[in-house]
Amino acid sequence: YMAPEQWTGVTSAKSDLYSLGIVLYEMMTGRKPYIADTPAAVLIKQATEPLPRPSQFEPDLPESVEWLLIKSLAKEPEDRYANMSEFVQAIESLLGLPAGSSSSTARMETAKPAPERPSYPSQPATGKDISQPARTASEISRPASIAREASQPVKKVVPPAPRQRRWVMPAIIAGGVVMICVIIGCLGMVVFPALTKNTATATVVAVKKSPTAVAKKATVAAPTATQKAPPTQEPVVAAPAPTSTEQTSQFFTEYFKDSRHTWETFFLGTGDSNNATVEVRDGKLTFEIRASNVYAYYFLKSNSYTRVRLRLQAANRGINANNISLVCHKSNNGWYEFSVSNGGYWYLYYQNNGDYSIIAEGGSTAVKTGKAVNVYEMICDGNSIDLGVNGATLKSLTEKEYALKKGEVGLNVSSLKNVPVITEVDWLEIKAP
Numbered sequence: 001y002m003a004p005e006q007w008t009g010v011t012s013a014k015s016d017l018y019s020l021g022i023v024l025y026e027m028m029t030g031r032k033p034y035i036a037d038t039p040a041a042v043l044i045k046q047a048t049e050p051l052p053r054p055s056q057f058e059p060d061l062p063e064s065v066e067w068l069l070i071k072s073l074a075k076e077p078e079d080r081y082a083n084m085s086e087f088v089q090a091i092e093s094l095l096g097l098p099a100g101s102s103s104s105t106a107r108m109e110t111a112k113p114a115p116e117r118p119s120y121p122s123q124p125a126t127g128k129d130i131s132q133p134a135r136t137a138s139e140i141s142r143p144a145s146i147a148r149e150a151s152q153p154v155k156k157v158v159p160p161a162p163r164q165r166r167w168v169m170p171a172i173i174a175g176g177v178v179m180i181c182v183i184i185g186c187l188g189m190v191v192f193p194a195l196t197k198n199t200a201t202a203t204v205v206a207v208k209k210s211p212t213a214v215a216k217k218a219t220v221a222a223p224t225a226t227q228k229a230p231p232t233q234e235p236v237v238a239a240p241a242p243t244s245t246e247q248t249s250q251f252f253t254e255y256f257k258d259s260r261h262t263w264e265t266f267f268l269g270t271g272d273s274n275n276a277t278v279e280v281r282d283g284k285l286t287f288e289i290r291a292s293n294v295y296a297y298y299f300l301k302s303n304s305y306t307r308v309r310l311r312l313q314a315a316n317r318g319i320n321a322n323n324i325s326l327v328c329h330k331s332n333n334g335w336y337e338f339s340v341s342n343g344g345y346w347y348l349y350y351q352n353n354g355d356y357s358i359i360a361e362g363g364s365t366a367v368k369t370g371k372a373v374n375v376y377e378m379i380c381d382g383n384s385i386d387l388g389v390n391g392a393t394l395k396s397l398t399e400k401e402y403a404l405k406k407g408e409v410g411l412n413v414s415s416l417k418n419v420p421v422i423t424e425v426d427w428l429e430i431k432a433p
Contacts, residue, residue: 004047004075014077017087021072021080028065029057033073047075050358064094067344071363079362250303254428256285262302268295268354269414285425287413289322294421299330299410300430306406307381311429314413315373316342318422325412328380329404336404337412338378338387342369346394348387350402359399366392373426379433 003018005011025033033052034045051073054066068090074080081087254261257280265278271294278287278296287296310326325339334352336359344367348360366389368374379386383403387394409430415421 002043002046003077004043005077012077013083014080017072017080017084018077020087021069025054025069025073028061028069029054031057050361063343067363068094070345074362076360076362250305251308251431254300254430255283256280256425256427257283261300264299264301266297266299268297269293271296281424287421287423287425288318289413289415289421290419292415292417292419295412295414297327297410297412299327299408301408304331304406304408305329305380305430307433308379308409309429309431309433310376310378310380310409311431312376312411313373313426314376315424315426316371316422317424318420319418322421322423323412323414323416324374324376324423325414326376326378327408327410327412328378328385329407330410331404331407333404333407334402335407336378336380336385336399336402338376338385339412339414340367340374340376340389342367344369346387346389348385348395348397350399350404357402359401360387360395360397362394364389364392364394366390366394381433 001019001022003011003015006015022032033054034042034049036042036045051070054069055061055063071090072080072087081090252261267276270291271289275291276287276289276294276296278285278298280286285298289296305328308328310328312324312326314324316322323339323341325337327335327337329336334350337349337351337356338346339349340346344365345363346361346367347358349356350359351357368390375390377386377388382405383399384397385399386396411425411428413421413423
């Protein structure tokens, strides 16, 4: 139950939140997230392996509850809830209660049992761990993926028979959480400081996921007049207004229709031109993916950047299970990839030869889920990287392990377990930081 940062003797109230998250994870799934033969092995897993998605063990777990657990168990303290009050407010929000409704009586009177859900097979976890987006240690890394899986022939799996159990009433969850908060808070002040006095420092090892499929290249299909895109929403952000000289320089805004630039489609995983289409439809770059575990990249050729700011506006038109990425510093040494799942999780990967290593990960309510329009932003200034969604800053860091400094840019749309994935890209802005 000990938070990763306690390895170094650093503790705070957020360490208690992590411990509480482990308890809640066990309550919701029937097991602890990290299991090993010895306590030391468990601690190493907590520090180095991505969190297995709770829905992997409890398929009918509501997504909102799963996100609360994932945020509570973030490896970096700053990615967790700020304090216990914010944590309780998040639970009250899930239950539809007004902020500050801490009375267990009020919860019992207000909350109603959630309707039963059919149970579905959980998505495998993989990759740089977003994935299972999602992927596990293999899949919770690449979102929905949240970790990417090795590309192998898709095997038909017979789902287990639906479990005849009713979801726990929100009222019971709320009551249990309040009691646990009090217990953990008390224990944390007494027990945790003692546990960390003589704790050895551990070295974090990069987690990698290795798809085995060979990357494939394809030519972008010409715009098809007879194909129509699904109804679109109004853009979240007005498209940047280009100047006449901007479009012919290294920095420009790409609208894809009648593009003056050279782009290349590139596939990883199980993707190829038979199960994925990348083409311009009605003036929008459209990705249509018809198979699981397909990673369709779209790279700008010829231009190489040391300092670049990428902003992309895209709309989800398929099911709620896609990942959209921005890529910078692509070279023979690999690239940096900022990937955001439609469920609100994000990852920063280092990718090289099909292996995805997670550099940073988290989640944000700034991501609009469902069939929505989002604006994604990535700034690469040497090995300094800033990530954002819809104007909200997600992470700023200096990456020292791989230290990529220069390369090409591009974007990616990937499928996880559920298809079809249909994503429309309105524009991509390539600017100086």
